[in-house]
Amino acid sequence: MASVKSPTRHRWDQFRLRTLLFVMLLSAISFGWIASERAERRREQKVVAWVSEKGGAVVFAHHGWFDRWVGGTVQTVDFSGRRIMISGNPPVVDLSPLAGLKNLATLNLRTTLVSDLSPLAELETLRSLDLSSTEVTDLSPLAELERLEVLYLYGAPVSEEQVRTLQESLPHLRIYGLPRLPIDEPVF
Numbered sequence: 287m288a289s290v291k292s293p294t295r296h297r298w299d300q301f302r303l304r305t306l307l308f309v310m311l312l313s314a315i316s317f318g319w320i321a322s323e324r325a326e327r328r329r330e331q332k333v334v335a336w337v338s339e340k341g342g343a344v345v346f347a348h349h350g351w352f353d354r355w356v357g358g359t360v361q362t363v364d365f366s367g368r369r370i371m372i373s374g375n376p377p378v379v380d381l382s383p384l385a386g387l388k389n390l391a392t393l394n395l396r397t398t399l400v401s402d403l404s405p406l407a408e409l410e411t412l413r414s415l416d417l418s419s420t421e422v423t424d425l426s427p428l429a430e431l432e433r434l435e436v437l438y439l440y441g442a443p444v445s446e447e448q449v450r451t452l453q454e455s456l457p458h459l460r461i462y463g464l465p466r467l468p469i470d471e472p473v474f
Contacts, residue, residue: 329386336383381405395420396438403427417442418463424448429455439463 334344378398384390385405393406394416401421406412412431418440425448428434434456439449440463449464 326388333383333387340378342378384409406431417444425452428452432456434459437461 337344378395378400381395381400381402382405384393385408387409389411390409391411392414393409393412396416397419399421400417401423403417403422403424404427406415407427407430409431411433413433414436415428415434416438418438420442422442423444425444428437429452435458437452437459439461442463444464446464449461453459453461
């Protein structure tokens with residue numbers, strides 16, 4: 287006589303296999319995400335090294351245990367005062383290394399020799415930008431930065447037309463530093 291398998295035993299095996307496949311899928315997704323975050327942090331570390339080489343400062347944001355484990359994301363880059371060579375550090379002119387900082391919120395370029403803002407066009411999380419006393423004349427790369435809230439232009443050779451065009455593109459943007467324009471002054 288042939289033996290007949292119990293249907294409940296067969297369903298239990300399928301359930302266990304299905305569960306195993308589901309757990310493996312979740313593990314693969316989790317490890318893939320962790321690997322991509324770590325790769326992002328490695329890219330950021332290259333930019334941090336470049337910023338340090340130029341004499342700038344970096345502030346990291348740590349949100350929770352994961353950021354403490356893989357390293358925080360770069361939140362602020364400060365190049366203020368990098369117009370001249372100090373301690374062998376060349377002045378900041380090219381911003382293309384900053385284009386990869388996806389979580390950058392604050393960028394201080396005050397008194398640098400920066401003139402081209404096109405590398406900043408992809409920094410969607412940028413909220414504050416200081417271009418005081420820079421060589422910037424074209425603000426059009428900033429027009430798509432919808433999260434940009436504050437822009438400082440004290441002493442920058444930017445035309446009134448450039449400022450008006452940017453204000454039309456980003457009506458919520460507060461621009462400080464051009465006294466000849468009807469722009470709100472900061473409240474301290």
